[in-house]
Amino acid sequence: MSAIRLEQLAQAEKTAFVFPGQGSQKVGMLADLAEQFSEIKNTFAEASDAVGFDLWHIAQSGKGLNQTQNTQPVLLTASIALWRLWVSLGGVAPKFLAGHSLGEYSALVAGQALTLTDAVKLVHLRGQLMQSAVPEGQGAMAAILGLTDSQIITLCEQVSQANAGSVDAANYNTKGQVVIAGATQAVNDVMALAKEQGGKAIPLPVSVPSHCALMKPAAEQFAQALEQTAIELPQIPVLHNVNAAIATSITELRSSLTAQLYQSVQWTNTIQSLQDQGIVYLAECGPGTVLSNMAKRLPGIEKTFSLDTQSRIEDALQAILVAEGENV
Structure with missing residues (x-):
């Protein structure tokens, strides 16, 4: 799976992929797709090996699913499973990637800046640090x-x-x-x-107050893990939460991920930046429809797609090919 070559995919010019963050998880996510496509469970098995516990079981049983240190690796894995399925079915490579909060890590894996193994370890740690930064209830x-x-x-x-x-x-x-x-x-x-x-x-x-000053202690510890993790500039440009911009160096990329823990998610500006770059189609690559529903309110977005069921992903495959026309 890690051998996906993005340069072999047809290149979209008007489509961006967005990846959801915490709050999009639901018990039983991707179960129907897993029965039809091996990419789903294979991706969960790979990520589970990396963190040392069964992410698929958590996703399907719901046991511990809403604990931040579990939610983050499960959601990232679900998003990447859908991304890999999209690629295997002949989907186009989007012009840009972006992710809401945790989803930024999914975007970086899709863009091959991070391996799934490294990313799932990072977000598991991220969740642990966030949970410990503020006592429960405070x-x-x-x-x-x-x-x-x-x-x-x-x-x-x-x-x-x-x-x-x-x-x-x-x-x-x-x-x-x-x-x-x-x-x-x-x-x-x-x-x-x-x-x-x-x-x-x-x-x-x-369970934790994300993207605020209370997360600064977690960010300081997390920065150390980022420094020890192999990161490359993504092959598909990724817009970062803290500034709605594309990092031009590894140092800037790591800095953006660290700051993201305690600075605001600039999602409104991110979507505006995508539109400024000619994006008119958004595909939400993850469980649920939170991001696509928000984008539907924007006059510049002509069509949104969700990819979390077989019928939705098949509709998106066809519709985006037609919409992009000669570009692909």
Whole structure:
């Protein structure tokens, strides 16, 4: 599987692949595809050997699936299993790759910057470090809807300065939807203020507050593991979460992955950057439809595709070939 040669694939010019992060996992993911295609279980077996425990069992049974240190390797493996299936079925090579939070690692594996073995070890460690950085119950995340980015930033600053604890804008997902993260009381305070200003606030069922200042200790430890991991510049350009840009050196790439732990996910800017580069089709390579549903609201995206069932992946294979036309 690791011998996939991207240069042999037809090259798309208007299509990007995006890879989901935590929250897209579900019990029984990819089970139907695994019955039809050996790529699914083979990929899970390879990743399970790397981390030393059965990722497929966790994915299918749900036991421990929502524990961050398990969620991350399972989701990455599921995304790469779908990517490998896409390639084996004759899918095109997208012009760009991007991943939301954890999904950035899936994008880097697909682009052959990281091996699956190294990546699954990294994200397992990443999950462990994130979990240990903030004691259970002391951190939280919430989605704020209906306010501007600047309004939410101001609320986070006000609450943080009031000594309620640290809270930051963690994910800029799309216009009018920002996820905040930080100390539990601080997150609750921002939620209350957001509602007073006419917004909606939805607490998220997560075990750690990602992409906020509370993750800096985890980032410092994680940087050491990144330095010891073989990384190359990807063969398909990958846009990074922290700046919606493409790294031009290995040092910059490692720095972006380290900063991603405690800085905001610039997903709105990432999708805008893709559109600025002529992307009009997005394929979500992972379980669920979170990213494709968000992209459907954007006027510049003509079509989104999900790849987590046989019928969806077959539809995407045909539709993208037709849409790309002479480019492939």
